[in-house]
Amino acid sequence: MSYLIGIDIGTSGTKTVLFDERGNTVASSTVEYDMAQPEIGWAEQDPEDWWKATCQSLREVIGKSGINVDEIKGIGLSGQMHGAVLLDKDGNVLRSAIIWCDQRSSAECEEITDIIGYGRLIELAANPALTGFTAPKVMWVKKHQPEIFEKIAHILLPKDYIRYRLTGEFATEVSDASGTLFLNVKERKWSREIVEKLGLNIEWLPEVYESHVVSGKVCKKAAESTGLKEGTPVVGGGGDQAAGAVGNGIVKKGLVSSTIGTSGVVFAYTDKVTIDPKGRVHTFCHAIPDTWHVMGVTQGAGLSLKWWRDNFGFEEKTLGSLTGTDPYVYMDKEAEQAQPGCGGLIYLPYLMGERTPHLDPYAKGVFFGLTAKHRRQEVIRSVLEGVVFSLRDCLEIIKGMGIPVEEIRASGGGGRSRIWRQIQADVFKTDIVTINSAEGPALGVALLAGVGTGLYSSVVEACDAVIKRVSVQHPNQSLFDVYEKNYRLYTALYPAVKDLYRL
Ligand SMILES: Nc1ncnc2c1ncn2[C@@H]1O[C@H](COP(=O)(O)OP(=O)(O)O)[C@@H](O)[C@H]1O
Numbered sequence: 001m002s003y004l005i006g007i008d009i010g011t012s013g014t015k016t017v018l019f020d021e022r023g024n025t026v027a028s029s030t031v032e033y034d035m036a037q038p039e040i041g042w043a044e045q046d047p048e049d050w051w052k053a054t055c056q057s058l059r060e061v062i063g064k065s066g067i068n069v070d071e072i073k074g075i076g077l078s079g080q081m082h083g084a085v086l087l088d089k090d091g092n093v094l095r096s097a098i099i100w101c102d103q104r105s106s107a108e109c110e111e112i113t114d115i116i117g118y119g120r121l122i123e124l125a126a127n128p129a130l131t132g133f134t135a136p137k138v139m140w141v142k143k144h145q146p147e148i149f150e151k152i153a154h155i156l157l158p159k160d161y162i163r164y165r166l167t168g169e170f171a172t173e174v175s176d177a178s179g180t181l182f183l184n185v186k187e188r189k190w191s192r193e194i195v196e197k198l199g200l201n202i203e204w205l206p207e208v209y210e211s212h213v214v215s216g217k218v219c220k221k222a223a224e225s226t227g228l229k230e231g232t233p234v235v236g237g238g239g240d241q242a243a244g245a246v247g248n249g250i251v252k253k254g255l256v257s258s259t260i261g262t263s264g265v266v267f268a269y270t271d272k273v274t275i276d277p278k279g280r281v282h283t284f285c286h287a288i289p290d291t292w293h294v295m296g297v298t299q300g301a302g303l304s305l306k307w308w309r310d311n312f313g314f315e316e317k318t319l320g321s322l323t324g325t326d327p328y329v330y331m332d333k334e335a336e337q338a339q340p341g342c343g344g345l346i347y348l349p350y351l352m353g354e355r356t357p358h359l360d361p362y363a364k365g366v367f368f369g370l371t372a373k374h375r376r377q378e379v380i381r382s383v384l385e386g387v388v389f390s391l392r393d394c395l396e397i398i399k400g401m402g403i404p405v406e407e408i409r410a411s412g413g414g415g416r417s418r419i420w421r422q423i424q425a426d427v428f429k430t431d432i433v434t435i436n437s438a439e440g441p442a443l444g445v446a447l448l449a450g451v452g453t454g455l456y457s458s459v460v461e462a463c464d465a466v467i468k469r470v471s472v473q474h475p476n477q478s479l480f481d482v483y484e485k486n487y488r489l490y491t492a493l494y495p496a497v498k499d500l501y502r503l
């Protein structure tokens with residue numbers, strides 16, 4: 001039997017999954033870590049934590065499965081996108097990684113737009129400068145930490161730092177590279193013009209591969225730390241959204257995924273570069289040659305529920321640890337006890353600023369319409385509903401761009417929740433489908449590894465062989481009016497308060 005491994009360097013933890021060649025999960029392990037917030041709107045992680053989590057989860061997966069590591073034919077890497085990992089000439093990490101949801105670089109976004117020009121930036125990078133992306137983070141370091149900037153010899157994305165530790169190679173692939181703002185997204189190669197105009201060195205950027213291509217092999221030192229066999233091939237892999245899309249079979253026109261991880265993402269496949277002139281959704285390379293995707297991103301999706309659990313969910317955490325049940329499951333049950341619409345309580349999930357549709361790093365969370373009648377149950381449910389309203393904002397823009405939306409597949413940690421999926425069906429007024437695997441990004445990059453090592457002839461063939469629909473939740477028409485009323489209120493709230501965010 002041949003096996004494939006997918007490793008996903010998520011924001012809340014690293015998940016490693018061993019699959020058999022038919023895409024069945026053989027063993028899985030997740031190791032969590034923290035996100036530091038040194039200031040409001042800042043977000044950093046220590047790349048060493050990702051590496052330790054990768055080693056531990058690989059050892060656990062290999063141990064649990066009991067397989068012979070010779071049978072692992074390939075490894076794929078997926079990860080949270082956009083983070084800036086800065087290394088010196090000897091490969092040492094220069095500072096904590098500034099990650100995707102960090103909002104400190106709005107001045108640098110303006111500077112980048114002035115230097116390159118908005119129109120030219122869209123022509124080259126297909127996207128405007130946003131605080132989420134890598135380039136503004138590097139420019140922030142250039143301005144605020146010149147002593148670190150002058151030592152930079154390599155700029156890597158989170159999963160590509162893990163690739164460096166696993167293989168010793170400096171490499172990335174097109175889907176994740178798209179989120180740096182350094183890539184010419186149409187031509188699928190670095191834009192020398194952008195990099196040099198920003199006063200950076202193109203030599204600092206790694207080799208860019210297509211996502212299924214073998215980028216290196218597990219080195220001796222990494223084999224000792226992880227239990228893998230030296231020489232195991234590691235393919236390009238994908239940014240977690242493109243990887244998750246492959247793992248959900250979003251590899252054809254009309255298919256769309258709605259993912260609730262730490263962030264929330266509505267992702268649609270396209271066979272040509274399709275750009276929102278207002279830049280509210282991202283246009284990136286897909287993990288399949290000659291294809292692209294658009295995606296709307298809400299910053300605080302699963303993060304909102306995690307924030308609630310960590311700060312107010314003492315009861316659910318206690319119950320969870322007593323019974324061995326995930327506290328989120330208790331929270332789902334509580335949300336089920338509240339009426340849809342939450343008696344007019346509306347939540348804006350802008351805990352880490354917002355990308356789609358507002359592109360506003362200063363946006364903040366709001367509970368609107370609280371009354372003495374509201375209980376804990378309504379508050380939890382309003383968080384679930386507010387996140388889905390934000391995903392609907394993403395979906396509306398994608399539809400408005402003329403991209404066909406024929407089937408929506410739920411994914412991510414939040415996609416495991418039946419009630420969160422039903423709210424999506426009711427608010428989107430469409431069926432919500434689940435597939436036979438919940439491993440999303442890890443499965444996606446394992447399939448890419450299968451293509452790169454010859455087990456499959458193409459990504460589409462791999463997805464057709466492995467991914468099957470298993471459930472459909474239909475929208476409940478009787479709830480359309482209540483949700484429509486709340487969604488209208490939701491969309492009116494941001495314009496009403498946005499000027500106050502900057503005070
Ligand atoms: N049973 C559940 N019900 C509702 N939400 C859940 C459940 N399990 C996980 N989640 C949500 O999923 C999020 C984590 O999703 P995941 O895809 O693992 O994140 P990431 O890739 O960002 O690390 C949590 O923050 C939580 O909000």
Ligand SMILES: O=C(CO)[C@@H](O)[C@H](O)COP(=O)(O)O
Nearest residue numbers: 010011080081100261262263
């Ligand atoms: O910034 C984006 C996509 O543009 C996020 O999707 C990150 O890639 C983090 O993902 P999760 O940790 O939520 O999976």
